[in-house]
Amino acid sequence: MVDDTNVKLISEKDLDEFVNKLIDNKTYNVMGVKAKGERFVFDHLDNAKELRLDYDVTILPPKKYFLPPSEKLMDFNITKSFDIKKSKKSKKRIIIGIHPYDIIAIQQMDKYYLDSQKDDFYKKRRENTIIIGSDIQNVSKHSFAESMKTHTTYSGFDILLTNLGNKYAVTIGSKQGNDLLEKYGHFRDAKKSELKKIDKIRNQIASQYDKKVDIDKEEWSKYLVANYNNTLWEEKSDKCMSCSSCTMVCPTCYCYNILDDVSLNLKEGGRIRTWDGCLLKDFTKVGSGEIFRDDKKERYRHRFYRKGNYLPERYGFVACVGCGRCAIACLPNIADPCEVMNTLSSFDKSAETDKYFIKQQTKVPDKGTIHIPRSATIKNINKLTDRETLIEIKLDDNKSLGHSPGQFVEVSVLGIGEAPISISSPPKKDPTFQLVVRKVGNVTSKLVSLKPGDKIGIRGPFGNGFDIKKLENKNIIFVCAGLGVAPLRSLYLYVTDKKNRKKFKELKILYGCKEPCEAMFLDEFEELKKTSDYECKMTVDKCPKGECWEGEVGLITTLFPKIDYDNSKSKDTISVVCGPPIMYKFAIKSLKDMKIPDKNIYVSLERHMKCGVGKCGHCQINGVYVCKEGPVFRYDKVKKLPEALE
Amino acid sequence: MKPKVAFFDFSSCEGCQLQIANLEEEILDLISIVDVVSFREVMKEHSDNYEIAFIEGSIMRPMDVTRLRNIRENAKILVALGACATIGGINKIRNQWPADEVKKEVYGDADIKDNRYFDAFQTKAIDEVVKVDYYIHGCPINRDEFKHVVTSLALGKEPIIPNYPVCVECKKNENICMFEKGEFCLGPITGAGCGAICPTHRSACDGCRGIISKPEVECVMDILKRYDLTYEELKSKSKLYNYSREANK
Numbered sequence A: 001m002v003d004d005t006n007v008k009l010i011s012e013k014d015l016d017e018f019v020n021k022l023i024d025n026k027t028y029n030v031m032g033v034k035a036k037g038e039r040f041v042f043d044h045l046d047n048a049k050e051l052r053l054d055y056d057v058t059i060l061p062p063k064k065y066f067l068p069p070s071e072k073l074m075d076f077n078i079t080k081s082f083d084i085k086k087s088k089k090s091k092k093r094i095i096i097g098i099h100p101y102d103i104i105a106i107q108q109m110d111k112y113y114l115d116s117q118k119d120d121f122y123k124k125r126r127e128n129t130i131i132i133g134s135d136i137q138n139v140s141k142h143s144f145a146e147s148m149k150t151h152t153t154y155s156g157f158d159i160l161l162t163n164l165g166n167k168y169a170v171t172i173g174s175k176q177g178n179d180l181l182e183k184y185g186h187f188r189d190a191k192k193s194e195l196k197k198i199d200k201i202r203n204q205i206a207s208q209y210d211k212k213v214d215i216d217k218e219e220w221s222k223y224l225v226a227n228y229n230n231t232l233w234e235e236k237s238d239k240c241m242s243c244s245s246c247t248m249v250c251p252t253c254y255c256y257n258i259l260d261d262v263s264l265n266l267k268e269g270g271r272i273r274t275w276d277g278c279l280l281k282d283f284t285k286v287g288s289g290e291i292f293r294d295d296k297k298e299r300y301r302h303r304f305y306r307k308g309n310y311l312p313e314r315y316g317f318v319a320c321v322g323c324g325r326c327a328i329a330c331l332p333n334i335a336d337p338c339e340v341m342n343t344l345s346s347f348d349k350s351a352e353t354d355k356y357f358i359k360q361q362t363k364v365p366d367k368g369t370i371h372i373p374r375s376a377t378i379k380n381i382n383k384l385t386d387r388e389t390l391i392e393i394k395l396d397d398n399k400s401l402g403h404s405p406g407q408f409v410e411v412s413v414l415g416i417g418e419a420p421i422s423i424s425s426p427p428k429k430d431p432t433f434q435l436v437v438r439k440v441g442n443v444t445s446k447l448v449s450l451k452p453g454d455k456i457g458i459r460g461p462f463g464n465g466f467d468i469k470k471l472e473n474k475n476i477i478f479v480c481a482g483l484g485v486a487p488l489r490s491l492y493l494y495v496t497d498k499k500n501r502k503k504f505k506e507l508k509i510l511y512g513c514k515e516p517c518e519a520m521f522l523d524e525f526e527e528l529k530k531t532s533d534y535e536c537k538m539t540v541d542k543c544p545k546g547e548c549w550e551g552e553v554g555l556i557t558t559l560f561p562k563i564d565y566d567n568s569k570s571k572d573t574i575s576v577v578c579g580p581p582i583m584y585k586f587a588i589k590s591l592k593d594m595k596i597p598d599k600n601i602y603v604s605l606e607r608h609m610k611c612g613v614g615k616c617g618h619c620q621i622n623g624v625y626v627c628k629e630g631p632v633f634r635y636d637k638v639k640k641l642p643e644a645l646e
Numbered sequence B: 001m002k003p004k005v006a007f008f009d010f011s012s013c014e015g016c017q018l019q020i021a022n023l024e025e026e027i028l029d030l031i032s033i034v035d036v037v038s039f040r041e042v043m044k045e046h047s048d049n050y051e052i053a054f055i056e057g058s059i060m061r062p063m064d065v066t067r068l069r070n071i072r073e074n075a076k077i078l079v080a081l082g083a084c085a086t087i088g089g090i091n092k093i094r095n096q097w098p099a100d101e102v103k104k105e106v107y108g109d110a111d112i113k114d115n116r117y118f119d120a121f122q123t124k125a126i127d128e129v130v131k132v133d134y135y136i137h138g139c140p141i142n143r144d145e146f147k148h149v150v151t152s153l154a155l156g157k158e159p160i161i162p163n164y165p166v167c168v169e170c171k172k173n174e175n176i177c178m179f180e181k182g183e184f185c186l187g188p189i190t191g192a193g194c195g196a197i198c199p200t201h202r203s204a205c206d207g208c209r210g211i212i213s214k215p216e217v218e219c220v221m222d223i224l225k226r227y228d229l230t231y232e233e234l235k236s237k238s239k240l241y242n243y244s245r246e247a248n249k
């Protein structure tokens, strides 16, 4: 019901005048809904006459003003050592004509982008923008906003316009909106009868929706969880062209990509954020070439689960406002959530809901501006193998990194890009730390070619590391395969340290790699033995003739029977596992054979990562952000999580 | 040390090289980061001492094959420049007919039998003859993408060429979809990177950057039906640049 104290009335003519005054005033950039051919778009307004409040739906939602399709996050000069500038402030803006469902989508975006790790770029734009909403006058034939209860809204705007024939009701939603109207508008208070008319008009709009969802939005999550393996996903996605048009046009899809670009003179450059889409094949690709959602069925399904299960579980709202844009944009006509949910309505909905979601409180670092790295200097750089290099880094602000074992940093080489790399040194008070970098692509190849004194950028530490307290008074079995030794080194160097050793019981380190020439830290393991008591076993997959190797030959699983261990210790034993995706299944089986309970096993998972703070969407395993809730997970929590360890 | 760069042309309209010649002031930036040792379109000098070779045009004759193999041997990095080079492009339209018939149609009874300049076989893209390291797609190429590839190679990094369809860029430009206007568009199956320039200028994508995926027949049929289009329209569209060309990936 409309609250009368803040509703004013303005004639059609005066509304035009109000808008023109805003435009002429030059303090603001004024945007509004305009016609584009047969469709409508939000665009720069030159005159109130261009404004089309009778539109049905715009091609793109107003998210383009808060998360632009492409934006520069910072400028830099790659010829200087570490020279970055955050991109400049923008003029204050007014957007006129946003429909209620899009206003609600912006409110959802606020929850997502302004949570404990704020997106400063988004925040500035939000604070800089005045929203003049408009009640719907014509319903788009693809929209099902009424089913989603998003065809009207009572918040989220500074001003809301409702067409009452030849005049408009103006609902004031904020002081800012009030000031704007008082300063530039010619209006009067609304009469009782006019207030009633607002409700009547909204009810009329509600009755115009032909498209209806048969499942209440509160129930979407249940139906989805119960039907994860329904044949529907396969049948529909057979027609999917992986074009991601459905996510581009959606007001509640906010995944992005980040790339560095450099001018042709190889001096100035910028870090660019662009829209990305989870329906695109490379969205989950990692350096090794593996694609985690390789099958289009998985990508197609992911979008519906994100809207109807993952975000609802996390934030409490269904991330679809029923605008119908995806239904218009998808050429084979398979993207429409209304149709998909209606198909699901004939299936079962009884299954446990938390199966696909880890409700876990995570510490989020709220230091500095999102995506802007701190400057750091390479102190030492040592080749370990043909592919791997140990890099020691010092933060230029002389503060300690403050990480826990298992966490990672985002490392920037300006002009090349950024890559997530695990911290390989134990927690320390001084500002230095170490990384082991394997040369695979652009950023990593550049990193290993740097020299002491060169500057790089660091963001983080990010993610959930190992909870050291939980490891105290326990036996610990480290299972490190290949590059998996890098993050685990941070932990085993900590627990074997003289100061800490007595807090832990027996320590076993199992280490495997492909060939002897790929083995890392052999000398360090030897050295450690002098000061700390632990058992270490090593293996290589194969040992070519002529190479010298004192350890075992065979897969990492061959090491388990070789350690001094009996199953009676199992309850008191914790195992931490890190290696290539394929290895987990086998290592975990061996640990189970040793009767180690699932909840005593920790795994560290790798995914494609861009932001490190739960925003860009790349690292998601179902609803779980590996960058935030991981990369370290307790095995019992992820073993049922589809996509995690398969 | 600036990398030495050479440009070569085979059967093409030389429009792609023109795109580079038209970089104007930025040409100075270009020659400040690379050493151009051969570029017929803008200079007379020529040298066979180069690291990066940009190849424009399609391969039509045995003599082209010999020349191209030579270039491949000289160059560390070989880049195919423009649709004629990357996918065969327009030049492949004639592959619908046997080479002999085409010659007869074009040259009539003229005596070209022993003339090696006319010894044409069916059109080939560069990668059908030698290994190509990088592709700069398009007819003509997109200057920004050319700059991206050159700066990447100069910095020693892999250029990032989108592996997603034109629709992504088209949607970012907020275009009305050509299908909604009743036209068949190859955007959903063509690799992006051009900024969706054609639909942005109200003409459907012809697929000049090459086909990246092949949708299921059933899907195509659904789309044709939904937008009241015919299979013939689809076929004539895909022949322009992608005759006998399978999906790139």
Ligand SMILES: Cc1cc2nc3c(=O)[nH]c(=O)nc-3n(C[C@H](O)[C@H](O)[C@H](O)COP(=O)(O)OP(=O)(O)OC[C@H]3O[C@@H](n4cnc5c(N)ncnc54)[C@H](O)[C@@H]3O)c2cc1C
Residues within 6 Å of the ligand: A285, A286, A287, A288, A408, A417, A418, A419, A420, A421, A422, A423, A436, A437, A438, A439, A440, A441, A442, A443, A444, A445, A483, A486, A487, A605, A606, A607, A608, A609, A610, A631, B158
């Ligand atoms: C939590 C975590 C910890 C890691 N720890 C280490 C480590 O200690 N040592 C090490 O050498 N490597 C580590 N990696 C892998 C490393 O991040 C990738 O090898 C690296 O991102 C590849 O980047 P590139 O530019 O060299 O390769 P390219 O192939 O040129 O990268 C291509 C693109 O894909 C993205 N990308 C590719 N792979 C990944 C990936 N795995 N994660 C995120 N983005 C990716 C990049 O951002 C880039 O945009 C870790 C990855 C994760 C997620």
Ligand code: SF4
Residues within 6 Å of the ligand: A246, A249, A250, A251, A252, A253, A307, A319, A320, A321, A322, A323, A324, A325, A326, A327, A336, A337
């Ligand atoms: S999923 Fe479709 S209907 Fe729902 S908000 Fe996104 S574009 Fe609109």
Ligand code: SF4
Residues within 6 Å of the ligand: A239, A240, A241, A242, A243, A244, A245, A246, A247, A279, A300, A329, A330, A331, A332, A333, A334, A335
């Ligand atoms: S669901 Fe439709 S719009 Fe989305 S990627 Fe698949 S074909 Fe494209």
Ligand code: SF4
Residues within 6 Å of the ligand: A245, B166, B167, B168, B170, B171, B175, B176, B177, B178, B179, B185, B186, B187, B188, B196, B199, B204, B205
């Ligand atoms: S016009 Fe073409 S490229 Fe653009 S969205 Fe439609 S099909 Fe895709």
Ligand code: SF4
Residues within 6 Å of the ligand: B138, B139, B166, B187, B190, B191, B194, B195, B196, B197, B198, B199, B204, B205, B206, B207, B208, B209, B210
């Ligand atoms: S829109 Fe299509 S035809 Fe036009 S330049 Fe891009 S790929 Fe080529």
Ligand code: FES
Residues within 6 Å of the ligand: A608, A609, A610, A611, A612, A613, A614, A615, A616, A617, A618, A619, A620, A625, A626, A627, A628
């Ligand atoms: S959400 Fe961006 S890396 Fe996890």
